[in-house]
Every structure is written in structure tokens, then in C-alpha cells.
Amino acid sequence: MIPQLRPTSLRLQLNRRDWLRSTGAVAFGLPFDSTVTGAAEAVTRRRAKAVILIYLPGGLAQHDSFDLKPDAPDGIRSEFRPIATEVPGIDICELLPQLARRARQFALVRTMSHTENNHFPATHKALTGHTMPRQLPGDAVNAASRNDWPCYASAYDFLRPRRDGIPNGVSLPYPLAGGATPWPGQHAGCLSPKHDPWQLNQDPNQNTFRDETLSFPAGITIERLSRRQRLLEQFEQERLPHLAAAEAGAYNDLHRTAIDLLTSGRMTQAFELEREPDHVRQAYGRHTFGQSLLLARRLVEAGVPIVQANMGGVQTWDTHEKNFVSLRDSLLPPLDRGLSALLDDLADSGRLDETMIVMTGEFGRTPAISLVPGAEHVGRNHWAQVYTALFAGGGVQGGQAIGRSDALGALPTTRSFSPDDLGTTLFAALGIPAHSELRDEFARPLTLCSGQIIDELYAS
16 A cells, blocks of 8 residues: 655745656656755754653643643642752653753743644554654544554664664564554564564563563574574575565565574663662662663663653553552652652763653643543543643753743643654654655655754754
8 A cells, every 4th residue: 555645744945846757757767966065064063972862651740741831720720739850940740850950951941832632543643753645433443544644763774774783773672552553653663674673672670671681492502493493594595585575675674683682791781670779679669761871871871873762551641530649659659769860870871961861752641631431530531722842961051941831721821832843852852853854655756844943952
């Protein structure tokens, strides 16, 4: 099936002359001129070697975390108190005391905003920086598709391919899926599946994590695997000429990637969390959130440039009910501990300057507190009009809150920023210009980003 990309998504990124030039070149087999101007090169300076995207599936309630409104009326005001951080004038939730003591290390963007209040298109937008190319009534029909835009790691892999046994992207600990329905924005979409990030499906807090993630069957060693690989290559020399070229290429790429991962010493060591001193593992917290962030740090150290760490499964932060109960008992404290340990670790090792941390959900939660019929505890509903994202490292100037929402936390009162801007900023930090060109499986040109760099993050 040919991906059905909305014409508007291309129109925003390519003018008429560029469109005719690029499609004409493809049609006649001519190379596409993607020369970057000197001015554009000057704008995009590599600030980071890696990005850790901490994703809060379901959407964090900004009123109860990083943008409290203590003077708002009942029915909007959080049950939690704001506490002062180490930066005068910046208050955050009392359930985040460790982050409050590290506020000079991160920046809060309190005016993230877009228009997608449904999980599926909002997740796609958050994880790709683009509007979903098609939306139909219902959720299942909007599940992950090869028509989607590629996630950040997949786009990076297209532009910066490598063959050293280290993947360009890893997503952990579990894929985002509701039952058998995968949520969009997690893989390479309209690019070839060979650009999919490596998706884990194990809890790093379990003692069996490494054995169940990167292990050989009984009796199989790296040497034996290498012999099998050589034998397989001889067999494939006879078989592959009879396969379609696309099928043969995809098979070879996926198989080679699997072998490289299994035999890469750096990658296998990254999964050996038992190598960490016990006090380090305890600092992150012996729970899924904390150990996922510790694993993300180890993967970055192994050379993976983009790691997505999901803080829970789909809708973990989707607090329509039990908003205050869930945030207090199971969500904010482990996040506070794990993220604080990650900031400390990267700062102590000197890696924070070269590692950008981005924490976001697909949207925020409503100002109004509501009670779902039949529920015992109150909650907040979806709200994309304004929410907060956290940035740290990679050249980001910490100790600042960028943007202001109104007195009710309902709308931005200063410049707003979209996931498109987040994606553009992420790639710029990695030294990749926004106008870089992607090609889908049908060789059609797509522009990498459509947003603007959030320059305020780098203000001194």
C-alpha cells in the first residue's frame, strides 16, 4: 500500500519549485540536490551526542507537577502544595523534592501546546514531531501504521546509518500498546522497517532482565553463532536471487542487525545492570521507572544516540480518575527519584553537557477536576492546549521556566511551543538541520521537521 500522506504535511515543508525539482529528479533517476546553505549550517550546531526521551504515556497533569496554580479556585487547584526549588521564583510540586533541589540542571517549558486531545494522534505528534497523516473515527484504525511519520530514532537512523553493531535507537522497557493495538509514532512508519528502533519488551528491574533480553539458547556461543552465520550466508547466496529485491534487502538488513546486536560487546555489557554498584541502583530506585532510566544512561554510554524510556505502559499517566491518588502513591515519587539520579549521574561523569534529556507526555490534563460516573476518586481529562515539558543537558540552560500559562492553567499567555518545535530542537541538538530530507519506500522526499528551535532553552 502506498502511504497516504496528507498533502498539507508536505505543502508546509516544500515550496512548489522544490516539489517539482525533487519529484522530477526522482522520476528521471537524477540525484536530488540537498546541499545545505552556509547560513543554515550556522544555525544548527551539534550540542549533544545523544538524546534520552523520557515519555509519560497518557499525559502528566501540569497543575499537579510543574505548573501548580495555588491561587486558583477549588475544582482547579491541586491537592498538592507547591514547594520552592533551588531557583528563586520557580516552584514545583511537593512530591518532587529531589528535582526541586536540582532545578538549576533543567529548564521547564510551561507552554507546550497543540490541538490533538485524542491519545492516538497526540502520541504520534509527540513521538514524531508531525501531525498524523490520517485520522479516522475509533482507535484501532488509528493504530501504528507504515503510513505514519517516522519516530525520532528512525529518522535519525535514515540520516545517519551505521554498521558497528550499535543501534541508532532503543525504546524501553515495553512497547506502547493497548492489548494488541500498537500506538502510532513508535517505529519507522513510511520509511523502511530496517529503520525501526530496537524495541525492548522486558522490565529492567527484574533479576532475569539481561538473560531474557540478550541471551543465547543453551549450548550456543558467539563462536558457534558465527559459524552458523557463515553457513547461512552460503545458503542465502543460492536463495536470495530468487526473492524480490525489496524482500531480499529487508531480510538481509534485519538479519544483519540482529546478529550485530547479539555479538556487540558494548551492547551486551550495557544490559548488564548488575555491573552497577548497588548504591547506584538504589539511587535510581529499585522499580521499573528508575531502572529504565539507569538502562537508558548505560545505552547512551554504549553509543546509542536516541533512547526512548517510557515511564509506564499506555495511559499510565492518563488520570481520568484517581489523579491525586496515582500521582502521590505510584507516579511522581519514583519519577522524582529516577530522574534526579539520572541528572546526578550524567553531571558527575561529565556527560550531561553532551546528553540532552527531554521529558514530555502527549498532552496535559484539564484545569477542571472531575468525577467519572461510578468512580470513587476525582481526576483530570485530556488537555492539549497547554502543558509542561522538561529539558536538560545538551547545552540547555537550566534553572529557568520558559513561558507562562494563565491563572487557571488553561491557555498560554506567552509564546507557545508545539511538538513540532520539540522535534526540531531535538534534531538540532544532534546537529541535524530541520530541512534535512527523508525518503519513504517509494523514494518520495519528505522534510525532516516543520517546527522552530526553542531558542529560549539556550538563553544565558
